[in-house]
Amino acid sequence: MKETRFRLRDIKFFFRFAGSAGWIGLVAILLGIVTTMLASLLPLSTKILIDFVIMKKGFVRLKEILSSLSLEQYYPAVKTQLESLTFLLTAIVVLALVTGTMGILQRYLSVRFQQHLTYNLQLSLFEHVLRFPLSFFRKTPSGYLTSRVSDDVDALQHLFLDNMVQILTKLVYLCSGFVILFSLSPRLTLLLITVLPLYFIISYIFGARIRSASWQEREFRAETSQSLQEAFSAVELVKSSVTEKGEVKRLSGKLKDLLRKRMQLMLLGQSSQYLSKAVQIFLTVLIIWAGAHEIMKGAITIGDFVAFSTYILYLTQSATALSYTHIMLQPSLASMDRLKELFMYLPEVTDKKLYMPSVLRGEILFKDLYFSYDGEVDVLKGINCLIRPGETIVLAGPSGAGKTTFVNLVLRFYLPSRGDIFIDGHNIRDLDPYWLRKHIGLVSQEVFLFNDTIYNNIRYGRMDADEREVIEAARLAGIDEDIKMFPRGYNTLVGERGLSLSSGQRQRISMARTFLRNPPVLIFDEPTSALDEKNERRLKESMRRLFLGRTVIVISHRSSLLEIADRVFQLQDGLLKEVSRV
Ligand SMILES: Nc1ncnc2c1ncn2[C@@H]1O[C@H](COP(=O)(O)OP(=O)(O)OP(=O)(O)O)[C@@H](O)[C@H]1O
Ligand SMILES: [Mg+2]
Known part of the structure; x- marks a missing residue:
């Protein structure tokens, strides 16, 4: 222009x-x-x-x-x-x-x-740009925006x-x-x-x-x-x-x-x-x-x-x-x-009055949901499913099936193209996204760490957490021992995007970050993809305890993770079906 x-x-x-x-x-x-x-x-x-x-x-x-x-x-x-x-x-x-x-x-x-x-x-511009919808950042390269x-x-x-x-x-x-x-x-x-x-x-x-x-x-x-x-x-x-x-x-x-x-x-x-x-x-x-x-x-x-x-x-x-x-x-x-x-450019939330319930119980209902990124190809086609409060579900399915898309919709990163999602009975279109995301913990598939210390990276989950809580979260995520082995311990700098750590270590640090937040709904996108058997087993134990009373969606290909699920769903070709344990 x-x-x-x-x-x-x-x-x-x-x-x-x-x-x-x-x-x-x-x-x-x-x-x-x-x-x-x-x-x-x-x-x-x-x-x-x-x-x-x-x-x-x-x-x-x-x-x-x-x-x-x-x-x-x-x-x-x-x-x-x-x-x-x-x-x-x-x-x-x-x-x-x-x-x-x-x-x-x-x-x-x-x-x-x-x-x-x-x-x-x-400062105002930075604040304004941060409020743009995720789709804006997906199509605008960060160097250009900077x-x-x-x-x-x-x-x-x-x-x-x-x-x-x-x-x-x-x-x-x-x-x-x-x-x-x-x-x-x-x-x-x-x-x-x-x-x-x-x-x-x-x-x-x-x-x-x-x-x-x-x-x-x-x-x-x-x-x-x-x-x-x-x-x-x-x-x-x-x-x-x-x-x-x-x-x-x-x-x-x-x-x-x-x-x-x-x-x-x-x-x-x-x-x-x-x-x-x-x-x-x-x-x-x-x-x-x-x-x-x-x-x-x-x-x-x-x-x-x-x-x-x-x-x-x-x-x-x-x-x-x-x-x-x-x-x-x-x-x-x-x-x-x-x-x-x-x-x-409009931020994702305009003046429209959005609803902020006092608590989130954690019931998620997908009703005839269709979703397309480009308005042409439907990635999700007619999803119907009810996830009850306190339930742990595992979502499996081939790569590119739309699993990450599914959870992005729960976080209201994108709105459904057709059909609806109800959270505790409220249509997600009417819910304040900041409120919603505050109550949902996400360990995403692409782990991101800031160029800062391990301690600060974990604490990013909840800025007011004290040292004891940070170490406890690291212990639950099974990264505490690794950290103690580093000469500078929790003060170790992780390098840009955390690249001076192994991918398994990065994954567990991002897990600790979410454990520290302790929200009523948890979403894990391939949380153990980079972990060995021993670490995965330990993490599974932590998860079992942590997941009690919370609604949890775990995306995973690992059959070993299926044991923690109350129900298992399979997503294929944009369709969701419940399967008995694989
Ligand atoms: N931001 C985007 N814009 C356009 N298309 C996208 C976008 N993100 C994902 N897609 C497309 O949507 C489809 C589903 O992607 P999604 O990331 O949900 O798959 P997935 O099941 O999580 O795969 P994987 O197991 O490899 O992580 C893919 O065909 C992908 O190309
Ligand atoms: Mg994915």
Whole structure:
């Protein structure tokens, strides 16, 4: 998606993330405006120096201005001050010091405001994205998503500080400059105004292109980050298949796309800058030509002309900077669109009032349930089954039959395509998924461990558990002895995704994590697939004790696990049937 429109609504949307720091931003902007207005007085000093201090001329106009303001009685005092070189120099120094100090303060406040905004924005975005349904994460690679949540936020922060303040202050400078120019020479000012729109035409033409190219550049950047992340996490596969060169080639393709886009962006930026400079030179030449004629006609003084030229220089610089900033703003705006897109994606629970019963007894009823991931092929076809509270069932069936899908539906990771699931008599569509998942413990087929200590990985099951409980859970899962053998015991770091442990150890740690949670409903997806007989036997004993009074679904191919089942189901070709013990 490529958006190229600028909307104030979007700026307001993101400005909200500044929260309590919003006023800091406003003060910074105000300070910027005041500083600019004061700074715009500085070039007037050349007129005062030439006309009043050196030539002692041009006081007639001053007298006129003062009397039009009914301040005639101050004329002698003002005249004496304006003729004095000391006064002029002191005024210049004071003005420079004041604007300098205010400039520093403005910068400080802006950065504070920006940091606040970035912090809130990134945190809210992360929280928002975590609430997306599982299906979103299944189709969006994590490296790509990471880049969108971090790179785009980085790019957006410049929007609020550098670019917005720049644009506002440059606009103020242009306005106050025009007022002063107009008082110096209305005719020259009108001439200037006729040429100025050229800047806006340049901004308009280049702005849209740069924004769309920036969108693509961000997209390529996200894809590059995805490629990198994929290659690093699959490094074992890469090494064993000796595809290092292939991976480098794959990345080089992505990098080339990225570089090409960046070159295009650079060229667009440079061309727009070049054209703005050309307009600036044209303007200066035009004003000098017209100004010289005005002096020769006696319409303006030399002091007026010198001050006018100085202003023209500043103003054209401001106009160039304005059109340039407008162009530089485009990447931030592209990032803003991309972030907005993520914010607009609906979380799995919208405002609809969902039900949260006080307890979960653990009755699970599947009624004529059909489920399809893609809306075409039904993975589960007409499932009818009642799992009573406190019952342990074992679910068997060939690979790809839909066993994991079956339990994912109980966790409300996906909603049924047709038919219903009732938990304790409540339709799962009406139940709050966070409440439901809090009451269901899952040991999934793909074990995930964080790059942290064993202790913290187990405690992830229940963050408030104490050391005794963690060790007890590890004992029940039959991993306690292994852990004690490690030199650093429970403080052993498990490496990324737990890869410095054996798969059997990982499986038992994830089991301990769920035992620690101790919920009324338990789901085990192939819990013993990586365990040897001895460990499996020990685990079976723990399970027997733990499963008392709970509803448990165990997915397993191991016939040895069938003994713990009250009933055994077989899932094949999307159909579920109860079988006697195999
Ligand atoms: N996120 C998904 N998107 C699309 N199709 C999926 C998705 N997850 C699984 N499937 C498909 O659904 C079918 C059932 O998958 P499921 O993971 O439930 O099988 P399983 O019985 O658990 O197999 P295994 O014993 O190998 O774990 C498979 O054909 C699979 O390709
Ligand atoms: Mg499975």
